[in-house]
Amino acid sequence: MPAEPTPPVAALPPAVRRGSAFTRLFQGDRGVVLAFLLPSLLLLVAVVLLPLAYALLLSLEGAQVTVVGGHGSVSGSFVGLANYAALFANPGFWQALRTTLYYWLVSILIEVVFGIGAAVLLNRRFRGQTVVRALVFLPWAIPTVVNANLWSMILDGDPFGGLNALLMQLHLTTAPVVWLNPSPVLAQVAWLSHALTAVGASLGMNWIIVGDEWHTLPIVIFLTLAGLQSIPHEYYESARIDGAGPWATFRHVTWPLLGPVLAVVLILRTMQLLRAFTLIYTLESTGLPVLSITAYQYAFTFGAFGQGSAVAFLIGVLALLIAFFYIRVLFRTEFVA
């Protein structure tokens, strides 16, 4: 029996000719790109998007831990935006928000100024450069909990606390200072002290920023240094030939080309700072309730997973807004340049 002739491709119905939607998705270069991206995408969905969606769902429920019939779960009825409304009506939430924003803003300013400054210096050639780079990077290698305990001993409020003992032996102070007490700063200048307290500043928070920056500034320096080293040397050569001084070179060459790297560094650090927990909790317990500690306290201490999830979700939204700002400003800088 003669074989049935195969119809020409052009004669097939369009749907058959193009294959299924799934098959088409993997055709050509797009297929290769997707094949490489798929594992990461699946992981992203599993560990980021699904938990995020679950957190959003919990934040809209009066969710709490229940054990029914010998089986535990986190469940609750739909309450709409009631958890958010309760948070916004709670002065403690606004205090936590102000403290968090203060912590983030001061830390980021330190990191931009000292991080870029140190990176520019380390980018120059000098004798012992490798040793200095290694020493600068050392604090980053210390685990966060160890760093927290280290600062706990340095800032101990007793006379034998590291900093107190040093200051008292040098006769710079006569009595020990409780460095980690969340007391107002610059109490001698009442109006300034009130203003700083209103924006979330306190003695304890300032020292936490010092302890955190000692630990994390190295990674900012080194990521920025990597960004600096990716800038072609010819650009600096051209600037020099055009007679640009160090500031003009930094302003018109380094800064614009560093923008994208800086945006990544700042987004990374912003996310870390907004959800910072370990150092603050280790040093202050719940005495300095930033947003992450508030979320933890609501969910795990008070058992109110709905409100805890609402705080956690707001931290995410805040991080997203700040990241959006960075991208708009820093990437645009590059294009304008």
Add this chain to the structure above:
Amino acid sequence: MRRSRPVRGAVGTLAALGLMAAGTAAVAPAAQAKAPVTLKVLYMNQAGYTPAVVSKIVAQFNASHPGIHAVVTFLPYPEMHDAITTSAAAPTATYNVVLSDLIWTAEFAARGYTIPLNKYLNKLANSGAIPPAIWNGFKYDGKIMAMPFLANFQNFYYNKAILAKAGFTSPPRTMAQWLHQMEVIKAKGIVKYPYEDSWLQAEGLTCDYVRTAAEFGGTLFVDGKPAMNRGPALQALEWMHMLYAKGLAAPASLEADEPHAAAAFTSGQVAFNTNWTFVTGLMDSKATSSIVGDGVVAPFPTYNGQGSGSVSGYQGLAITANTPPSLRPAAWTFIQYATSPAIIGQHLQSEWPIWRSLANSPQEKAILGARNVAVYEDNLAHVQNRPIVPNYLQVSAIIQKYVHMAIAGQMPVKQAADAMVQQIEALPAIP
């Protein structure tokens, strides 16, 4: 296996054993008859009944109960509650037997995280073998939520050498005498700060506030309503702020937890410390103290010089509600074993025993000294429990925040007390 020390003395002990055995006779053999099961136990990493002691108890239990294999996890106090909460959120319990602080009793009962143990403990609770004050820490709404394990409470500690240098031959009996002694010690420059307490913004601060109110003859709650802005509770807050403001309490108190405050006392830096029973062992050991022989435990000074005033820190063993029913008899068998007079009697040097028969035993007097036993009983008799309410942790968080601010002078005392009352009254009830 090391043989257990025989516990003598004890008609009461035998009676207690009999009662416990009667309550569980139908359960224990059934558990042991089954195939080996794994029992997960959560215990606190603490100074009284240390992990070493509890590990030994668990090893003894496993050796004597071939049908059950108990595995213990140790966590620091701040992580205990949250670990129990997350265990309760799982379909099947992460931990079957948990060490439950008395302040969680109402919450765990109301939310159903742990199961009532009435069927095992009703007879024992009414027998008088364990003081009713201890049972009260684990009862809520008629349910007994845990079997007492640790009878922890606070004591008043002073350094007799420092008092002698200041010209005092006996500890203070009234709050006025205590204040006078502190002022003299400071004025003579014997130590920079006469007193250190654990006023870090954490649960220890609530304990110290409850105890100070008890010293002034009152409580934080009257008829179930917060009463921090009047009477003894307000006096207590004014007292704590005054000690800080006058430099009588070490400023470091504001960031000190209990071990930190104890270290200041045992290193001889301060004359007074108010702390849990673990300090007794700490101050008399050369390994942990530089004031061996000078540290003395005493009843607390009170406003009128009568009695004492302490705060409880009882801990019990409870069974989690999402433990499968088939495993619950094994869980009770473990609790029964670990809390039995025979086992508690092996560790009298570690912690004040829950059993009356052991507290009054010759062994306890030999370990602690007859005088100290009398002091312990006095302080235990005047102990105040923290409020047993389902939303206790929210209540305590508010107390901690405003008491800390009031002590440090960041808010006037009365204003802080009013804010505490207002916010506690506004808390939503736990369904």
